[in-house]
Amino acid sequence: MDLNYTGEDLAFQNEVRAFLKENLTPDLKRATDMTTTVFVEKDIAEKWQRKLYEKGWLAYFWPKEYGGTGWNATQRYIFQQECAAAGAPGIIPMGIRYVGPVIFTFGTQQQKDFFLPKILNGEHYWCQGYSEPGAGSDLAGLKMRAVREGDEYVLNGSKIWTTHAHHADWIFCLVRTDNTGKKQEGISFLLIDLKTPGIKIDPIITMGLDHEVNQVFFDDVRVPVENRVGEENQGWEYAKFLLEFERGGGSSGYLKAAFSKLKTVVSSQVSGQLPLIHDSYFAAELAKVEIGVMAQEITELRMMSRLAAGQPPGAESSIMKSTSVDLGQRMSELMIEALDYYATPMPAGGRPLYEINDWLPGPDYAPPAIGTYLNKRAQSIFGGSNEVQRDIIAKLVLRL
Incomplete structure (x- = not known):
């Protein structure tokens, strides 16, 4: 597997970075950074997805005939990685990633004509x-x-x-x-x-x-x-088709972004006279997580090669889902440990954090920590629990 980008790939990467620099506004980045849930709020998602739709990049893994980009697997990977690194809001997947592909793969022509344009332009959420x-x-x-x-x-x-x-x-x-x-x-x-x-x-x-x-x-x-x-x-059969796309792909970029944020926090928080990153416990735990994130990226690249060859994601999607959840949960735990008592205050009212102007103690990066930690407890259950994923891996990969 060749991991080097071609000249065309690098030119595309620069195009994506230029688009993000121009369109990813500070309010969108802040709202994303303050999000503690799986998805950003609808208003943030729609604002960002409208920009992608106008550019023609929203349905980036749909075929061109249905309004997609026609990008190859490498271009999709580059786009996901750059969006994650820049702190862009995640695309709400229910229409674009989940039901859209089911409709254009198994639906009638009438269903394609009615639903697909409305998924793309945001009329149907x-x-x-x-x-x-x-x-x-x-x-x-x-x-x-x-x-x-x-x-x-x-x-x-x-x-x-x-x-x-x-x-x-x-x-x-x-x-x-x-x-x-x-x-x-x-x-x-x-x-x-x-x-x-x-x-x-x-x-x-x-x-x-x-x-x-x-x-x-x-x-x-x-x-x-x-x-x-x-x-x-x-x-x-259609549900299994959808779940392969729900469980795998596109996670390594967001894991790398989360790890970068965690490392920044651990480098900023001080214990005694030195930043926590010099503490042997935190240094060792960060190393474990970083190795896991690197392994996740390689697994995603392997899966990308399968997709480029016209093959379905297969059991790799279960591997990706299970390991990304484990890594995300561990990083949320380390964030709480690093922030100590600054992690515990939780704003009342259940409003998104980016809408709250109440004063909270601690650094600016502290408010989302406890909400993110609590929300991630569910991620090893939804979309197929980790136990179910490991059963799939045992059967399809280990042949047990």
Whole structure:
């Protein structure tokens, strides 16, 4: 695997850096830096995604025929790395990264024509309806029913931990359309307008005081059959396709940025007469994390080579998901340890930190620490728990 950039790659890297320098404003960078949740707030995301859309760079891994960039794997990698290094807001993935590729891969022409342009221009803001109160990591155990009546499905049940459902216009859901056979069978993939009568969204406030997730209830909700993606009872295949893209790719750049910030904090915080970076414990822990981040980057490069060869991400996506979570959680723990008592104050009210002007003790980089630490406790559960990822790795990589 050749890790050297070509002249064309370097020219593209310079183009990306110039775009970021011109368009990544201080307010966007500050909002991103102060974000403690998985996704930045909707207003920040939309402001940044509008700039990318106008440049033609928002759907950077979509085919050109659907409004994408047509970039190769190396260009996508460079773009992700440069955005992370510059401190750009993350792209909200629900529409662009998750349901969009499912639609242009498995959807009808009518679905492509209607949904894809609206995902790109921001008219439709999406959320994901996968987990249920009794079916989280065991996604195939979902029970939300969709009974067909003529040209409609009638839905009853609920989805939980639904990120940004309170902001969304549409939700893509896995639903149970058949109870016979294996539990992975009888699942269908539906696209649902959240304005449909019978849908109720209740907020879930996390222990970090964030309103990021929700529970969504469906009471006799009628959805047109034409909003089903692909074949009835084949939704599990489409879900696996989506999860490969949810779990892998693009994480090493953000891990490197988080490590750089952690190293700066450890170099700034003083214990006794010397910065903490001279403390043997912190020096050793930083070295462990840095080695892990480097390994993550190499794994991502391997996965990029698979994609460049036209192959799916495969088991590497589970490796990426599991290890990136472990590294992110460890860095959040070290940040708390480095900040000591400055890490503990938490602003009241559950508002995003970038909107709060209250005085808090400690350095400017301290306020997001405790919220980030608390939020990251969930990351080893959602998107497939670490235990599930390791089962996949054991089967597909180790052949156990």
